[in-house]
Amino acid sequence: MAFLLRGAHVVDPQVGLDGVADVLIDGDKIAEVGQGLEPPADAEVIDASGKYLVPGLVDMHVHFRDPGFEYKETIDTGSRAAAHGGFTDVATMPNTDPVTDTGAEIRYQIDRGKHAGLVHIRPIGALTRGEKGEALSEIGDMVMEGAAAFSDDGHGVQSAGMMRTCMEYVSQFDRAVLAHCEIDSLTTNGVINEGKASTRLGMFGWPALGEELEIYRDIELAKLTGCRFHVCHISTAKGLDLVRAAKKEGLPVTCEVTPHHLFLNEDDITPTYNTNLKMNPPLRTKADMEALVEGICDGSIDCVVTDHAPHAPHEKDCEWEIAFFGCVGLETSLPLMLTKLVLPGKMSWSRLVEVMAVNPRKVLTLEPVKVEAGSTADLTLIDPAAEIEVTEDWLQGKAKNSAFLGWHLTGAASDVFCAGKRTLTDGVVTPA
Amino acid sequence: MFVKNLIDTYSLTADDITQILDTAQAFESVNNSRTIKKVPALRGRTIVNLFLEPSTRTKSSFELAEKRLSADSLSMGGSTSSVVKGESLADTIQTISAMNVDMFVCRARLAGTPQRITENTDAVVINAGDGKHQHPTQAMLDLYTMRKHFGHLDGLKVAIVGDLAHSRVCGSLAPALKTMGAEVTLVGPPTFQVDDPDWFGCPQTAHFDDVIEDMDVIYMLRVQLERMEGAAIPSRREYNRLYGLDMTRVNRMKDDAIIMHPGPMNRGMEINADVADCSRSRILNQVNAGVLTRMAEMYLLLGGENNGISA
Numbered sequence: 248m249a250f251l252l253r254g255a256h257v258v259d260p261q262v263g264l265d266g267v268a269d270v271l272i273d274g275d276k277i278a279e280v281g282q283g284l285e286p287p288a289d290a291e292v293i294d295a296s297g298k299y300l301v302p303g304l305v306d307m308h309v310h311f312r313d314p315g316f317e318y319k320e321t322i323d324t325g326s327r328a329a330a331h332g333g334f335t336d337v338a339t340m341p342n343t344d345p346v347t348d349t350g351a352e353i354r355y356q357i358d359r360g361k362h363a364g365l366v367h368i369r370p371i372g373a374l375t376r377g378e379k380g381e382a383l384s385e386i387g388d389m390v391m392e393g394a395a396a397f398s399d400d401g402h403g404v405q406s407a408g409m410m411r412t413c414m415e416y417v418s419q420f421d422r423a424v425l426a427h428c429e430i431d432s433l434t435t436n437g438v439i440n441e442g443k444a445s446t447r448l449g450m451f452g453w454p455a456l457g458e459e460l461e462i463y464r465d466i467e468l469a470k471l472t473g474c475r476f477h478v479c480h481i482s483t484a485k486g487l488d489l490v491r492a493a494k495k496e497g498l499p500v501t502c503e504v505t506p507h508h509l510f511l512n513e514d515d516i517t518p519t520y521n522t523n524l525k526m527n528p529p530l531r532t533k534a535d536m537e538a539l540v541e542g543i544c545d546g547s548i549d550c551v552v553t554d555h556a557p558h559a560p561h562e563k564d565c566e567w568e569i570a571f572f573g574c575v576g577l578e579t580s581l582p583l584m585l586t587k588l589v590l591p592g593k594m595s596w597s598r599l600v601e602v603m604a605v606n607p608r609k610v611l612t613l614e615p616v617k618v619e620a621g622s623t624a625d626l627t628l629i630d631p632a633a634e635i636e637v638t639e640d641w642l643q644g645k646a647k648n649s650a651f652l653g654w655h656l657t658g659a660a661s662d663v664f665c666a667g668k669r670t671l672t673d674g675v676v677t678p679a
Numbered sequence: 680m681f682v683k684n685l686i687d688t689y690s691l692t693a694d695d696i697t698q699i700l701d702t703a704q705a706f707e708s709v710n711n712s713r714t715i716k717k718v719p720a721l722r723g724r725t726i727v728n729l730f731l732e733p734s735t736r737t738k739s740s741f742e743l744a745e746k747r748l749s750a751d752s753l754s755m756g757g758s759t760s761s762v763v764k765g766e767s768l769a770d771t772i773q774t775i776s777a778m779n780v781d782m783f784v785c786r787a788r789l790a791g792t793p794q795r796i797t798e799n800t801d802a803v804v805i806n807a808g809d810g811k812h813q814h815p816t817q818a819m820l821d822l823y824t825m826r827k828h829f830g831h832l833d834g835l836k837v838a839i840v841g842d843l844a845h846s847r848v849c850g851s852l853a854p855a856l857k858t859m860g861a862e863v864t865l866v867g868p869p870t871f872q873v874d875d876p877d878w879f880g881c882p883q884t885a886h887f888d889d890v891i892e893d894m895d896v897i898y899m900l901r902v903q904l905e906r907m908e909g910a911a912i913p914s915r916r917e918y919n920r921l922y923g924l925d926m927t928r929v930n931r932m933k934d935d936a937i938i939m940h941p942g943p944m945n946r947g948m949e950i951n952a953d954v955a956d957c958s959r960s961r962i963l964n965q966v967n968a969g970v971l972t973r974m975a976e977m978y979l980l981l982g983g984e985n986n987g988i989s990a
Contacts (some may be wrong), residue, residue, distance in 0.1 A: 416892045446875040449812025449850050518687065519798075520791035565767060566789035566809065 249273045251286040255295035259618040260597040275667040301600045302616040303335025303625030305607035306550035315344025320557035320645045326365035328644030330670040332577040333660025340400040341373040348373035348384035350392035354477035361679040365670045372415045390420045395611040398425035418531030423475040423668040433457035440529040443514035444667035450530035455483040462486045466493045478502035482528040484538035503550040505585045512536040523564045523650045528583045549606040553580045574650040585658030629661040684804040687813040688855040698763045700903040702975035721750035725780040732754030732788045744973035769864040772799040803980045818851040833860035840866040841900030848941045853879045889932045898939045899949045937961045
């Protein structure tokens, strides 16, 4: 199947493109990029004028709950949410049941993703067996089966010695360690940011230091071991300063931020105890939020990820202290970035492409996708004028626990091509 | 009353609080002087006492207040409730509401439970203590006790002493006192201090002995013995020495100053036995005020002021 995308504003800083061009997709590759391209006889011509065409978006931090928690989400339903949100690739975290800590489980996820056929699944393997932080998992086996990176996401590796061993071992492969930085003895029982919010709402606090101290430890371990180290879902200004300092020192350190930490803060949690705002790490202060926005715009933060965390209704429709952590995010990530940062002019389109497409591929050591002839045809077409209201019905994944329900957003993906296959057509996931 | 439900004290205005205290005062003769301690004010109204964690004094106080007002009441909780059988709170509340009740009085281990109940019923909800969050009816009885002794609340200096961070009593009393113009000082070991005293607008100190002479009210909080498991304090003995109210400290108090405690007391830990029973102690007055103020709250929230029935 061939497609000719005509007249889109193409943005790809990797090849210096930021202007109107035609793009011809043939099979799973980009065949040609240029002006006034003529469609081959079998090509479907798509009028893309007024829209933006960018390399396929990558969310390098999602939870698809498959296998083990299929009542929350599956690779099939998560893939639908991903395509609806404009993504061509997602990296799935290993806190499944069983934990994804062997090559066979990596292979299962990739195969299941191919069967769903909507998005490239890039599984992340557990650093330690069962994510228990005690013994190395079969990291080499998982690399050979296609693991994109390694993480015990959901927990920090509590022992500094064990984390050193993990980083040393991973350093022999061309892969990064992605760390959920949390010192359990500082965050015990914490369910909300420590400070005003914990005082106001009368619950145990989760102090910023519980994250920052482990970021500092792991940066130093990266320096010691030479392992590439990536901080998951950074949430505080101080943690970001630590990453900035590490980068300045030339260390192989990167980090990511979620839209909910960019656009919500602890003051948004009212006495109605809306459990869709219960996160790990928690929503922090307004000052932290503003520092993160500055960081994603100025290049200090490398990637936007959603930490897409689907939960069943009964796991959220309950008292805050017993509600599960996390919210879904795949479908609101791009619209939020457009509405809050790109369209108001705080972030350029090329910076958006870096944080949502180029940099995540670098961290995951995926083959780069560029808008040029010969590249894989992973492409996202964005309608900057699309008006959406975030409702449960609008969300295409299995779970509805969005922190942004009721929000009105401007700008969304209209079409997605994943290896040349059209997985989103005018905002509708295909095949439906 | 400007509020439909009594969930927290920071939503109450000074007028709301004054109205509760004045109404409670009007009920004083019913409870404290009459032989027949009953008025028909809430006859035919149905109140459900949902106590999801153990309580002796608060539950008894509500039950008696309901009887004094002639309400029909039903008490449930603990091992008799469906909540422990795995039913969700929302299902339990919707089920009971379907029987057509007028009010829920709820005690819960988890913060925000009373608010969640309001989202699942049209009945009025009174928070009888939710986790570490709020205990507004305790705050009202405390204010009543203070006003009874001093004749006013404005300008009173009150020290709240003890396990501040884990205390719904502190969480509701401090804002209510501030609303009424009192000055509050929080006193406790750093491991028990609140995360953000600025939110209360109160100074917070670890040095009990520095503030005793200035205070009109010294309010001792119960130390939850189970909190000691986390080693927030080294021992009962040391806590008593640094933060316990003993006669040496009592003798340094202002002549007219009083001692309060929400109960149940750990005698010999946060308060010594002789102090609990001394003439400054208002601890049993607080218990008595609990019935009066709870009568007032239920009466006002169920529209008693408008239904033509006088106390």
